[in-house]
Amino acid sequence: MQLLEKKFLALYSDTALQEVEVAFVSTDGLDISKVDSSFSRPYSYDLKDKLLNITSEQLADRKAIDALDKEVTNFFIEILKEAKESFPQKADYITVMGPIIKNSTDDKYAIELGNFETMANYFQIPVIGHFMQTDLMAGGTGSPLKAVFWETMARKIEKPVVIANIGGILKLIYLGVNGEIIGFDAGIGLSLMDEWVFRRTGQSQDDDGWLSAQGKADKKVVKALLKHPFLSQNPPKAVEPEDFDSLLGQLEGLSPADGCATLVSFFVETLKKAEQFLPEKAFAWILTGGGLKNPSLTLALRQAFNIQKASDCFAFHEHLNAIGIAFLGARHLVNLPISLPTTTGVAEAISGGEVFDPAPDK
DSSP states (O other), rough: OOOEEEEEEEEEEESSSSSEHHHHHHHHOOOOOEEEEEOOOOOOOOHHHHHHHOOOHHHHHHHHHHHHHHHHHHHHHHHHHHHHHHHSSOSSEEEEOOOOEEEETTTTTTEEESSSHHHHHTTTSSSOHHHHHHHHTTOOOOOOOOOOHHHHTTTOOOOSSEEEEEEEEEEEEETTTTTEEEEEEEEOOOHHHHHHHHHHHHSSOOOHHHHHHHHOOOHHHHHTTTTOGGGGGSSSSSOOOOGGGHHHHHHHTOOOOHHHHHHHHHHHHHHHHHHSSSSOOOEEEESSSGGOOOHHHHHHHHHSSOOOOHHHHOOOOOHHHHHHHHHHHHHTTTOOOOOOOOTTSSSSSOOOOOOEOOOOOO
């Protein structure tokens, strides 16, 4: 199959709300031919604080959500303006994955911030988004959504292999020797640690893993955390972060550093527990995501699994989530599948996303 290649300006908000990735990508939805440039920008402390601490009352208040949506949209527009100034060519499409502030697999909805119509009108470029929402509406769990991207990236890698995204949520993609693609959320990730650090120190995250390195894991607490029912639930499954908020209560009495060290151990044990759902032991694990900036976490993962560096495995190895969103946008345009029965649990393989065309420029 030969498809027409398009140029995508892609923006991805990580699930831990630490940063936004941007990439300028040339792809036809089957292969990625070029990544001209990419970068990331952090969320401001104020905006991250607002997003992490949305109350149920705010979620029920349309005006409050609209105000927050406008703030996120303006933040994204400024980043995309910077990207357009630094990237060499005009994009055919913009693809966006904004922050999900509430999602429900049972009720089939996701509240994703970022007004795609506003962005399309501002730049006079069509915007592709709402990948999670379209999956949910098709009966899926809404996550993970980039399994087909990782399969493309790993075509030349020895199988079986696991791609582990260590972000706000821990996500696993298993690629088998016979073309099997299995994906699911393994459990909560850095979003829980960020909330712990914020509550105890007022900081937005454990910068460079400093607290994690200073602390000592409490094995009894780790054992208690691992009893969360989601971790034993069979895939397909997707994390709803608020379902894990109660876990922070089990850290009470620990110092900020010991709490972080305990969560590092919990994350590693969560991934070990998730191995039971894989059909075969993986030849290697390839790590991606914001958790790689925490040396204590990466060291613990290397001690637990046979880890390979993304830079040694992939042609492109920086800002992979943004590149992945560009790839999903391209597949939407040619109606190639994004969601699979073995990843999000849809009844049949489906494409996803929605195109927002700009209003005519007057």
